[in-house]
Amino acid sequence: MKPVNENNQRPEQGQISDAPSLSTSSASNEPNGTWTSTRRGLVSLGLLIYLFIVVMGPVTNPIYTEELTGPLGRVLAPAHQAMYLGHGYRFFAPDPGPSHMLVFRVSRNDGSQVDARFPDKNVIWPRLMYHRWFMLSETIFEEYRGLPPSQEVEPVRTAAMGKDVLLLDQKAIEEDFAASQKNLKDQIDLFIEKGALGLAKQLQQIHARNERGYRVGEQRRKLLVDAVGRELLRRYSGERVEMFLQERAIALPTDVVLNTKLTDPRFLSELILIGEVQNEQP
Amino acid sequence: MTRLGSIFIDYCRQWVDFWNRFWFVPADPTLLAVIRLLAGAIIFYTHLVWSLELPTFFGNQAMIPPAYRAGLVDGTHYVWSHFDWLPGDGWLWPVHGLGLVIIFLFWIGAWTRVTAVLTALLVISYANRTTGAQFGLDQINGFLATYLAVGPSGARLSVDRWWALRRGRGEQGSSIAANLALRLIQFHMCVVYLFAGLGKLQGDTWWLGQALWGAFASAEYQTMDFTWMAHHMALVNLLTYVTLLWEVCYPFLVWPRLTRPLFLAGAVAVHAGIGLTMGMLTFGMIMIVGNLAFLSPNWIRDQANRYGAHS
Numbered sequence: 001m002k003p004v005n006e007n008n009q010r011p012e013q014g015q016i017s018d019a020p021s022l023s024t025s026s027a028s029n030e031p032n033g034t035w036t037s038t039r040r041g042l043v044s045l046g047l048l049i050y051l052f053i054v055v056m057g058p059v060t061n062p063i064y065t066e067e068l069t070g071p072l073g074r075v076l077a078p079a080h081q082a083m084y085l086g087h088g089y090r091f092f093a094p095d096p097g098p099s100h101m102l103v104f105r106v107s108r109n110d111g112s113q114v115d116a117r118f119p120d121k122n123v124i125w126p127r128l129m130y131h132r133w134f135m136l137s138e139t140i141f142e143e144y145r146g147l148p149p150s151q152e153v154e155p156v157r158t159a160a161m162g163k164d165v166l167l168l169d170q171k172a173i174e175e176d177f178a179a180s181q182k183n184l185k186d187q188i189d190l191f192i193e194k195g196a197l198g199l200a201k202q203l204q205q206i207h208a209r210n211e212r213g214y215r216v217g218e219q220r221r222k223l224l225v226d227a228v229g230r231e232l233l234r235r236y237s238g239e240r241v242e243m244f245l246q247e248r249a250i251a252l253p254t255d256v257v258l259n260t261k262l263t264d265p266r267f268l269s270e271l272i273l274i275g276e277v278q279n280e281q282p
Numbered sequence: 283m284t285r286l287g288s289i290f291i292d293y294c295r296q297w298v299d300f301w302n303r304f305w306f307v308p309a310d311p312t313l314l315a316v317i318r319l320l321a322g323a324i325i326f327y328t329h330l331v332w333s334l335e336l337p338t339f340f341g342n343q344a345m346i347p348p349a350y351r352a353g354l355v356d357g358t359h360y361v362w363s364h365f366d367w368l369p370g371d372g373w374l375w376p377v378h379g380l381g382l383v384i385i386f387l388f389w390i391g392a393w394t395r396v397t398a399v400l401t402a403l404l405v406i407s408y409a410n411r412t413t414g415a416q417f418g419l420d421q422i423n424g425f426l427a428t429y430l431a432v433g434p435s436g437a438r439l440s441v442d443r444w445w446a447l448r449r450g451r452g453e454q455g456s457s458i459a460a461n462l463a464l465r466l467i468q469f470h471m472c473v474v475y476l477f478a479g480l481g482k483l484q485g486d487t488w489w490l491g492q493a494l495w496g497a498f499a500s501a502e503y504q505t506m507d508f509t510w511m512a513h514h515m516a517l518v519n520l521l522t523y524v525t526l527l528w529e530v531c532y533p534f535l536v537w538p539r540l541t542r543p544l545f546l547a548g549a550v551a552v553h554a555g556i557g558l559t560m561g562m563l564t565f566g567m568i569m570i571v572g573n574l575a576f577l578s579p580n581w582i583r584d585q586a587n588r589y590g591a592h593s
Contacts, residue, residue, distance in 0.1 A: 034306075035306055035458055040306050043305075043306075044301065044305070047305065047462075051469065054469070054470060054473055055473060057473075058476075058477035077360070078360040079360075081360035081361045081362075081410075082360045082362065082406075083406065083424075083428070084405075084406040084409050084410060084420075084421075084424040085424075085425070087421045088477065088481070089418075089421070089473070089474045089477040089478050089481075090477060090478060090481030090482075091418055091478045091481075092478075092482065092493070092496075092497065093478060093481030093482040093484065093485055093488075094481055094482065094484035094485030094486075094488075095485035095486060095487040095488070095493060095496065096487065096493055096494075096496030096497050096500065097496070099500055099501065099502035099503070101502075119502060121502075126331060126334075127505075127562075127563065128327070128331045128419075128564055129331055129334055129335060130561070131417060131419075131561070131562065132335070132339070132412070132415040132416075133415070134502060135414065135415050135416060135417050136345065136346075136414055136415045139414035139415070216353045217353075219349075219353055220350055220353040223347050223349055223350040223353070224347075224350050224414075227343070227344065227345045227346065227347050227350070228345050230343060231338055231343070231345045234343075248502065250495075250496050250499050250500060251499045251509075253495060253499075253511075253512035253515055253518075254512075256499065256509045256512035257512050257513065262499055262500075262501040262504065262509065263501050267501075
């Protein structure tokens, strides 16, 4: 076999080469110049496995197939998690969307209140830290995405906040979930009846995963909101904090042409109450 | 059959030759050292900024509790972080301080073989602990730190190199490990752009040529006012399409010599634009640093020699 570096020629100065190439280094560098075929073979095997793991990250996240990439993603999850790979890399995709904020009201023992929100460019510095809080508010929103709020505003809180406040419609959330699970169950029964046991098994797995995801999702939301609430109480020396999600829509070009500012209140959605936390410290 | 067999074997040989030429030729480590210097600075800054909110994000009562992370990954527990092993918040500052020292040593290229590996582990550990407060910067930091630990990133432009010169040791020349590290960065950058581009193809606003307006008009992201573009929507359309085309084509056209300068220039323009207009300067910079892996190692070495920065 010919040496691996035989075809490698130094490019003209200032020219960008296709491949990194040999420098005009001294003879003492010779041992670095070639690897044995065994070593190359072993490293190649490792490389192929690693590259597969890298590529399977965005192939399995955020979308995957039930039959192929989903199961593969679950097998590779430990590697993705341990090496911090497995990201979807869908930056600003599929569309740059609206922003989501956590609006909160902290009430203190002396009767005073603090109304604030995060992220807030005027408060959080430097910019990198601002982005951390911004990503946190987006994460909280993601946890609540798709959960229906009530159809009517909650009058007491609406009066107190000076903005429409909606509550999460827990009954509707549970009914929606139960209906979709029942739909799945009906399909499973139909497949069993028709003898399509493979498909039935697949749907049973999805059914079980949905069930687990629903229960874990509830716990996860509670853990996150309670932890954020505790931090806000600590930060503002509060006794009680109410937390709301709010969305800011992106202004249309025509809005801007008509001199409407991006921060105009009409781009802000109603507030959705996601949690209240009481200070348990003595 | 024999003729078909020999054609097949010849074809396989060509693939093996290509594979070997791609991964297993030695490369000068100066380019890797340049990437270490720049990425090291950003990684150090990323972790230094955590100091402002250390207990809030890393303490026992952190806003993102470990139990939440466990639930997020469906019961698997490989999202490790050394902060989870601390017995109490009293350890937070010493451990964070030690981490910063290690990352700083890696940045300046001191004991780089060790500090590079430790830095890669630290970057992963910090990111794992703060699930939910991360963005692209952390993902790119993660794989760049890993690949800088694979190759001899401290062989040049480093304290290690300076020490070696003082002790009269010879120069560490080109190595296959340096090439492997650069190739891994190149490959990973292509994966990032490929999926970022494919993801955008699913979005209506990218097809409608309005996606960049969404970026310019986001009150939460905006750092420079580009809303005057509302009067020039044709320009917004054009910039949106160019950005999309650039991103989707990047994984294929960054390799040929003819198109590479164009695509690297595009990367600088796009990421500098994101950094300046949307306030994500660190993310913009780390993406540009990742793109440096496509420069010629020999050209970078010659520039370093020319400007006397060989050590």
